[in-house]
Amino acid sequence: xxxxxxxxxxxxxxxxxxxxxxxxxxxxxxxxxxxxxxxxxxxxxxxxxxxxxxxxxxxxxxxxxxxxxxxxxxxxxxxxxxxxxxxxxxxxxxxxxxxxxxxxxxxxxxxxxxxxxxxxxxxxxxxxxxxxxxxxxxxxxxxxxxxxxxxxxxxxxxxxxxxxxxxxxxxxxxxxxxxxxxxxxxxxxxxxxxxxxxxxxxxxxxxxxxxxxxxxxxxxxxxxxxxxxxxxxxxxxxxxxxxxxxxxxxxxxxxxxxxxxxxxxxxxxxxxxxxxxxxxxxxxxxxxxxxxxxxxxxxxxxxxxxxxxxxxxxxxxxxxxxxxxxxxxxxxxxxxxxxxxxxxxxxxxxxxxxxxxxxxxxxxxxxxxxxxxxxxxxxxxxxxxxxxxxxxxxxxxxxxxxxxxxxxxxxxxxxxxxxxxxxxxxx
Amino acid sequence: xxxxxxxxxxxxxxxxxxxxxxxxxxxxxxxxxxxxxxxxxxxxxxxxxxxxxxxxxxxxxxxxxxxxxxxxxxxxxxxxxxxxxxxxxxxxxxxxxxxxxxxxxxxxxxxxxxxxxxxxxxxxxxxxxxxxxxxxxxxxxxxxxxxxxxxxxxxxxxxxxxxxxxxxxxxxxxxxxxxxxxxxxxxxxxxxxxxxxxxxxxxxxxxxxxxxxxxxxxxxxxxxxxxxxxxxxxxxxxxxxxxxxxxxxxxxxxxxxxxxxxxxxxxxxxxxxxxxxxxxxxxxxxxxxxxxxxxxxxxxxxxxxxxxxxxxxxxxxxxxxxxxxxxxxxxxxxxxxxxxxxxxxxxxxxxxxxxxxxxxxxxxxxxxxxxxxxxxxxxxxxxxxxxxxxxxxxxxxxxxxxxx
Numbered sequence: 001x002x003x004x005x006x007x008x009x010x011x012x013x014x015x016x017x018x019x020x021x022x023x024x025x026x027x028x029x030x031x032x033x034x035x036x037x038x039x040x041x042x043x044x045x046x047x048x049x050x051x052x053x054x055x056x057x058x059x060x061x062x063x064x065x066x067x068x069x070x071x072x073x074x075x076x077x078x079x080x081x082x083x084x085x086x087x088x089x090x091x092x093x094x095x096x097x098x099x100x101x102x103x104x105x106x107x108x109x110x111x112x113x114x115x116x117x118x119x120x121x122x123x124x125x126x127x128x129x130x131x132x133x134x135x136x137x138x139x140x141x142x143x144x145x146x147x148x149x150x151x152x153x154x155x156x157x158x159x160x161x162x163x164x165x166x167x168x169x170x171x172x173x174x175x176x177x178x179x180x181x182x183x184x185x186x187x188x189x190x191x192x193x194x195x196x197x198x199x200x201x202x203x204x205x206x207x208x209x210x211x212x213x214x215x216x217x218x219x220x221x222x223x224x225x226x227x228x229x230x231x232x233x234x235x236x237x238x239x240x241x242x243x244x245x246x247x248x249x250x251x252x253x254x255x256x257x258x259x260x261x262x263x264x265x266x267x268x269x270x271x272x273x274x275x276x277x278x279x280x281x282x283x284x285x286x287x288x289x290x291x292x293x294x295x296x297x298x299x300x301x302x303x304x305x306x307x308x309x310x311x312x313x314x315x316x317x318x319x320x321x322x323x324x325x326x327x328x329x330x331x332x333x334x335x336x337x338x339x340x341x342x343x344x345x346x347x348x349x350x351x352x353x354x355x356x357x358x359x360x361x362x363x364x365x366x367x368x369x370x371x372x373x374x375x376x377x378x379x380x381x382x383x384x385x386x387x388x389x390x391x392x393x394x395x396x397x398x399x400x401x402x403x404x405x406x407x408x409x410x411x412x413x414x415x416x417x418x419x420x421x422x423x424x425x426x427x
Numbered sequence: 428x429x430x431x432x433x434x435x436x437x438x439x440x441x442x443x444x445x446x447x448x449x450x451x452x453x454x455x456x457x458x459x460x461x462x463x464x465x466x467x468x469x470x471x472x473x474x475x476x477x478x479x480x481x482x483x484x485x486x487x488x489x490x491x492x493x494x495x496x497x498x499x500x501x502x503x504x505x506x507x508x509x510x511x512x513x514x515x516x517x518x519x520x521x522x523x524x525x526x527x528x529x530x531x532x533x534x535x536x537x538x539x540x541x542x543x544x545x546x547x548x549x550x551x552x553x554x555x556x557x558x559x560x561x562x563x564x565x566x567x568x569x570x571x572x573x574x575x576x577x578x579x580x581x582x583x584x585x586x587x588x589x590x591x592x593x594x595x596x597x598x599x600x601x602x603x604x605x606x607x608x609x610x611x612x613x614x615x616x617x618x619x620x621x622x623x624x625x626x627x628x629x630x631x632x633x634x635x636x637x638x639x640x641x642x643x644x645x646x647x648x649x650x651x652x653x654x655x656x657x658x659x660x661x662x663x664x665x666x667x668x669x670x671x672x673x674x675x676x677x678x679x680x681x682x683x684x685x686x687x688x689x690x691x692x693x694x695x696x697x698x699x700x701x702x703x704x705x706x707x708x709x710x711x712x713x714x715x716x717x718x719x720x721x722x723x724x725x726x727x728x729x730x731x732x733x734x735x736x737x738x739x740x741x742x743x744x745x746x747x748x749x750x751x752x753x754x755x756x757x758x759x760x761x762x763x764x765x766x767x768x769x770x771x772x773x774x775x776x777x778x779x780x781x782x783x784x785x786x787x788x789x790x791x792x793x794x795x796x797x798x799x800x801x802x803x804x805x806x807x808x809x810x811x812x813x814x815x816x817x818x819x820x821x822x823x824x825x826x827x828x829x830x831x
Contacts, residue, residue, distance in 0.1 A: 036709055043705030050698065087580055089535040120537045122529040122593070128496050129595040130527050131538015131622075177494065187529060187593070187601075189536030216538075278778030286461075290695065293457040294702050300450030301706030308443060308713045370683055 022329060026336030033309065040305045041345040044400065047298040048349025049356065051291040051396045053386075056357035058287045060387035062280045064364075065380050069276060070269050072208060073148045075114070075239030076248050078272050079104075079255070082265045084236065085272065090119050090191045093234040094264060103258045104240065109251050112241040114138065114145040115222065119229045119236075121188035123168070123218055125178040132172060133217045134188055136225020136235075145241055148208070148219075155180040155204030163224045170205040171215040180204060186218065190230025198228050209376050279380075291396075295403050303407035306338055310411045317415065318423020330415050335408065342404045346397050354393065360386035429734060433741035440714060444746060447710050451750025451808065452757060454699045455800050459758035462692055462800070463790035464770060469688055470791050471615075471784045473674075473681050478554040479614045480542075480623065481674050482521070482645035484657060486511070489670045491642065492677070497526050497597050500640040502668060507644055510664045516657050518649040519551040522641040524631045528594030530574075530624060532582040539578070539624050541592055543631025543641075552647050555612055555625060562586035562610035565627055572606035575620030576613045584608060592626070596636040604634045616783035696799060700807040707811030711743055715815040722819050723827030732820040739816035740809050747808025751801050759792075766790050 030037045070076055079100070084092035096115060104113050117136035122129050139160050143149050149157050158165035166186075168176075178184060183201050190196050200220065207214055226232060242251055248268050255266045270277040310317075317330055365384040367375065372382035437444045477483065485492075486507055491499040501507060504522070511520050524543035529536055546565035550556040555573070556564045565571050572590065579585060588608050596602035606626055614620055632639060648657055654673050661671040675682045715722075722735060769787035772779060776786040 035712060039705055039709045039712070043702065043709075046701060046705065087583075089581060089583065091534055091583070120529070120535075122527070122538055124595060127498055127595060127599055128494070131529060131540075133538075175494070189529075189531045193531075193533050195531070195536075274777040275781040276778075278775045279781075282772075282775045282778050290461070290698075293454070293461075294698060297450055297454050297457075297699060297702040298705070300446060300453065301702070301709060304443060304446045304450070304706055305709050307446065308710070311442075312713075312717065370687070373680060374684055374687060 018329065019332075022333050023336055026333050026340060029309075029333070030337050030340050036305060036309065037341055040302060040341050041348070043298045043301050044342055044345025044404070045349040045352065047294050048346055048396055048400055049352040050294060051400075052350060052353025052393060053356040054287060054291060055392045055396065056353070056386040056388060057360060057384055058284060059389065059392060060357070060361065060385040061380075061383075062284070063387055064383070064385045065276075065280075066269070068381055069273065071147050071241075072151075072210075073146050073213075073239075074269050074272055075146065076242045076245070076269055077240040077252055077255070078267050078269075079238040079240065079259070079264055080236070080267060081263050085265075085267060088118065088236065090189075090229055090231060090234075090236075093117065093191070093231055093236050095232070095234050096238065100238070100259070100262075100264070103255065104238065107251060107254070109242050109244070109247045110240050111243050112141075112145040114141045114239045115235040116237055116239065117222060117225045117229065117231055117235050119188055119225070119231075121186050121218065121228075123172070123176065123184055123186050125176040125182060125184045128176050128178075130172065130175055131216070132168070133212075134186065134225055134228065135217055135219050136222040136229075137219060138222040145239065148206070148213075151206045151208045151213075153205045153207035155202070158203055158219075158221060160221070162221050163227070164199075164201055165203040165221075166200040167204040167206055167219040168202055169214040169217050170207040171211070172217070173202065173205045175215070178202060186220075186228065188228055190228070191232075191234070192230050194230060196228045196230060198224075200224075209381065211376060292399075295400055298400075299403045299407035302338065302342065302404050303410060305341075306334065306408045306411040307414070309337070310334060310415055314418060314423045316423075317418055318420050318425075321418065321420035321423060327416055327418070330418075331412050334412055334415055335405075338404065338408045339401075342401060346400055349400075350393055350397065353396075354388055357386040357388050360384065361388065429738050429741060433738050434745060436714075436718075436738070437742050437745050443710060443714070447706060447746050448750040448753060450706055451703060451747055451804060452754030454703050455751050455754025455804055456758040456761065458692075458696060458699055458800055459755065459792075459796070460761060460765075460790070461695065462796045463762055463766070463792045464788060465688060465692070466793065466796065467766075467791040468779075468782075468784055468788045469681070469685055471788065472782060473678065473685070475615045475783050475785075476678055476681065477674050479558070479616070479619055480553055480555075480645075481677050482552050483648045483651060483654060483674055484517075484646040484661070485672045485677060486644040486646070486661060486665070487642065487670050487672070489668055492670060492672060495525055495527070495642070497524075497595060497635050497637065497642070500524075500597070500637060500642055501644065504640055507665065507669070510661065511644055511646060514657060514660055516648050516650060516653045517646045519548070520644050520646045521545065521548040521552040522628065522644050523549070524628065524635060524637060524640075525642040526594045526631075526635060528592050530582070530590050530592045532584045532588065532590050534583045535581065537578060537581055537621070539574075539592075540622050541594055541631060542623055542625050543628040543635075544625055545628045549625070552645055554614070558612040558614050559610045560613045562608070564610055565625065566609070569627070570604065570606050570630055571609040572624055572626045573610040573612055574608060574624045575622075576611045577617055577620040578622075578624065579608065579611050581621065586611060592624070592634070594635060596634065597638075598636050600636075602634040602636060604630060606630075615780065615785040617780045619783070692796075692799070696803050700803060703804070704807055704811040707743060707746070707808050708814060710746075711739065711812045711815035712818070714742070715739060715819045719819070719822060719827045720829075722822065723824045723829075726822075726824035726827065736816040736820050739819060740812050743808045743812030744805055747805030750808075751804045754804075755797065755801060762790055762792055766792070 081092045081094045119134045121134045123132045153170045187197050252266050367382040375382040488499045528541040593603040769789045773786035
């Protein structure tokens with residue numbers, strides 16, 4: 001009955017009924033050799049589980065790191081004078097004008113802003129002197145803005161605009177062989193080129209995990225920094241925190257518009273920290289490359305399975321051809337078989353991969369010991385997080401389907417070229 | 428005999444065997460290139476550190492490494508120098524003063540590490556002289572300084588300009604001196620370039636009130652494999668008031684990272700191996716089932732199960748070995764030109780610079796890397812054949828003969 005129906009379709013195009021028939025045949029065919037089908041599915045499942053798991057971990061970890069760095073100190077956007085990013089000197093500082101203040105305050109997407117003045121200095125305690133970055137901040141503004149003030153390791157943070165108290169990185173304190181409560185001298189060159197030389201008391205230390213902050217920074221009150229660096233009421237940057245990450249490009253362009261004609265520029269976090277962004281890209285590209293290799297290796301496995309399942313049925317196919325089955329139908333049949341196997345593998349892989357990601361999202365892996373050091377050295381948090389983005393599942397799925405289909409091209413061609421008589425005689 | 432049969436068997440289904448071999452080969456090519464490239468990057472990080480400053484061995488007063496202050500200068504310098512020059516493995520050495528300081532131009536200032544060097548000795552030990560991008564190296568003239576290009580940009584100065592350097596001297600007062608920039612250098616590490624400045628040894632000693640003393644002796648060995656012997660010889664000759672450090676001790680982080688890299692490569696091998704094993708199980712299963720009748724006959728005429736299993740495992744081993752060797756040859760021919768020209772990753776240059784490597788990575792193939800790939804993958808092929816082989820062994824001869 002089936003063959004009669006097939007014969008009645010005289011057009012080479014596939015009619016709906018025959019399509020249904022082919023689907024049914026394909027589904028039954030793949031279960032004729034259960035073991036083989038399951039092993040092939042397992043390979044696809046493995047590849048997909050791994051790629052979704054890995055992508056989730058990579059993207060999730062990037063997300064947390066970016067969030068951490070941005071919220072720790074950098075902010076989503078920074079207003080700087082043009083050229084400060086390339087060459088951060090006091091000469092590139094600026095005065096916050098009323099119009100700038102209004103511009104920032106009027107934008108509802110900006111939830112917090114923090115003015116800062118940065119300069120290089122030498123910090124001395126007894127016979128020890130170390131170079132350090134002097135960071136002038138306003139504690140009240142900074143508290144609402146960044147997490148830096150919550151990273152106090154010992155002692156306390158200084159109060160608003162004190163002229164005497166400073167907080168230094170925990171490692172810097174160790175290197176100086178000083179203790180909380182000790183008086184230190186900070187030497188720095190001011191905006192006018194003169195050397196300023198002030199005495200401060202260390203009231204606290206901070207530990208952020210970032211070697212830059214912990215080993216080489218001194219936090220002082222903004223006005224104290226302005227005095228030490230002879231910078232008047234100038235600042236190096238105003239950092240901005242937005243309500244929503246997605247708004248970064250739009251706020252950046254609207255601020256740029258508002259600041260047109262001035263010497264100020266607006267930089268997003270990835271422009272402020274190009275090395276973090278590129279490290280992420282580098283890791284991202286190498287991760288994708290590895291998954292690509294994995295999928296290609298699995299695709300060869302699929303190619304082989306399909307080829308074997310096709311060659312062992314040449315006889316059967318030859319019979320089907322000689323009793324009048326169009327060769328296109330055979331090709332579509334094999335294609336359906338492959339798709340069934342790949343799709344089932346993909347569905348299971350998606351579920352397992354999502355499960356892994358979900359688990360890691362709930363229970364992030366936190367490293368200690370050696371790994372912690374390595375991560376810190378690269379400016380990453382010593383932890384693995386995950387994320388579940390629909391796009392991620394979609395991309396892995398599409399990549400697997402496309403590569404699998406490419407892998408079946410050769411067996412499909414074999415089927416298409418099959419001569420009925422040769423097929424029947426094939427052993 | 429079994430070997431021969433196994434070898435012939437895999438060529439009975441040429442197309443199938445070729446596809447398995449190609450997939451193994453692709454796995455090998457991919458791992459080979461990943462491994463050599465990552466290893467190259469890491470070794471470059473290490474070499475750049477050794478070459479730009481660290482050298483192979485450093486000798487200090489005990490405690491200097493932890494606390495690099497002027498007060499921890501090297502005691503009895505001439506004694507150390509004599510000992511070092513008597514060790515034949517020590518090819519070159521350079522004496523340096525090292526101290527934190529602040530340098531200022533008319534416009535700006537920056538915290539730096541001031542290194543006082545004997546220009547002639549230092550150029551044999553480190554690559555600073557070769558890293559000059561403007562001006563010239565320190566000559567015999569007084570009060571010259573070379574600084575990193577990045578630092579010069581930050582300070583807004585160039586060759587010919589003057590800077591003031593300040594640092595705490597031995598007696599506790601702040602020593603300072605004016606230097607003229609004669610050259611700018613640029614290494615692969617932007618961090619390094621922003622921090623290290625080089626002045627003549629004599630002036631640094633005057634500025635720091637060191638009276639002819641130095642902070643460290645950095646040594647380059649003829650043969651790096653003698654690192655531990657030289658360290659021991661120096662320790663014996665110098666006694667307990669000195670610290671003799673090898674570069675792995677000075678750069679523990681990089682060495683640790685090399686270890687972690689080895690581990691992560693094993694994970695990579697495992698993943699590729701698992702992906703391959705599915706294909707191998709499937710292929711071997713097919714080839715076993717289509718030969719069931721044949722196996723039944725073999726068993727009926729007296730072939731032992733053990734030998735049958737060995738034969739099937741050998742077939743898988745052959746596939747694995749051919750694929751691995753083929754993949755290795757192809758990978759090697761891709762690797763060879765890359766190891767000369769390097770792989771240009773300049774789109775990540777800022778990131779790579781912060782890691783202390785240039786944008787061009789030269790892949791490095793080591794015996795370890797080759798062995799890993801050539802041992803693990805064929806082994807995995809054999810593993811994948813165990814299940815099919817057992818299947819074949821379990822069939823009763825008569826059932827097998829009737830199997831279709």
